[in-house]
Amino acid sequence: MYDVLIFPDAARAERACAELIIGQVRRKPDSVLGLATGKTMISVYDALWKWENDFEVNFSRVKTFNLDEYLGVSPECRDSFHAYMRRSFFAMLNDPPRDVHILNGAAPDPESECREFERLIEEAGGIDLQLLGLGRNGHIGFNEPGSPFASRTRVAGLSDSTRLYYMKNLIELREPPFKALTMGIATIMEAREIVLLVTGAAKADALGKVVKGPVIEEVPGSALARHPKVRIIADEEAAAKLLAQGAKVIKFRAGAPRAG
Numbered sequence: 472m473y474d475v476l477i478f479p480d481a482a483r484a485e486r487a488c489a490e491l492i493i494g495q496v497r498r499k500p501d502s503v504l505g506l507a508t509g510k511t512m513i514s515v516y517d518a519l520w521k522w523e524n525d526f527e528v529n530f531s532r533v534k535t536f537n538l539d540e541y542l543g544v545s546p547e548c549r550d551s552f553h554a555y556m557r558r559s560f561f562a563m564l565n566d567p568p569r570d571v572h573i574l575n576g577a578a579p580d581p582e583s584e585c586r587e588f589e590r591l592i593e594e595a596g597g598i599d600l601q602l603l604g605l606g607r608n609g610h611i612g613f614n615e616p617g618s619p620f621a622s623r624t625r626v627a628g629l630s631d632s633t634r635l636y637y638m639k640n641l642i643e644l645r646e647p648p649f650k651a652l653t654m655g656i657a658t659i660m661e662a663r664e665i666v667l668l669v670t671g672a673a674k675a676d677a678l679g680k681v682v683k684g685p686v687i688e689e690v691p692g693s694a695l696a697r698h699p700k701v702r703i704i705a706d707e708e709a710a711a712k713l714l715a716q717g718a719k720v721i722k723f724r725a726g727a728p729r730a731g
């Protein structure tokens with residue numbers, strides 16, 4: 472079941488997403504957060520570290536688990552998701568989380584790296600709030616179309632379109648890897664609460680399929696319909712194809728929410 476919150480522009484959607492995370496950490500300072508990368512999240516992390524002082528929120532006791540990482544790419548590589556997280560968030564905080572978990576793409580035994588990651592999530596008591604972005608083809612994490620809904624953290628192949636998308640963002644690598652380590656769909660679905668942030672016209676088709684269904688493995692994000700507590704935060708461009716079928720859609724305009 473979804474709550475869909477639609478904002479007039481990406482900046483307001485990103486801000487709402489950051490406020491939700493701040494609220495979670497203030498309520499429970501030792502929250503276990505599932506974190507995502509991608510362009511969409513940059514402004515969310517920007518808001519979080521800028522508000523660290525303003526909102527008197529402290530992230531030091533938070534435990535974090537990132538969704539995914541490229542296979543074969545070391546944490547030191549500037550294109551790794553480790554580097555993204557350092558650059559965009561952790562290094563910017565005065566008091567960063569001390570318990571950070573990101574899959575190591577260069578682990579000698581990737582399969583056991585994935586098993587250990589699952590074990591650590593369990594040991595932490597599970598994820599309280601999972602932040603998710605959406606791929607243009609409906610992927611979540613690096614669970615590409617066709618990924619089993621029962622999948623756990625594992626090595627998974629990247630689709631051609633995903634590799635093409637990432638090609639233009641590379642700093643150090645010549646081309647994106649063919650595989651990644653990613654939380655599985657079942658792993659993501661075990662989070663107690665999920666926030667899916669989707670912005671921009673390029674995501675409108677994918678978000679339409681996620682919200683309207685059907686729930687099929689060809690659209691990995693559609694699995695979220697089976698989760699009891701998912702909030703979708705979107706801007707109007709990304710929400711262009713949405714119908715309020717089975718979802719509570721709230722439109723925000725000039726600060727005042729109204730049913731839409």
Ligand code: GLP
Pocket residue numbers: 507508509510511512538539603604605606611612613633
């Ligand atoms: C990527 C990542 C996801 C991310 C999503 C959206 O492939 N694996 O974690 O949330 O796709 O990325 P972007 O925000 O750049 O569109």
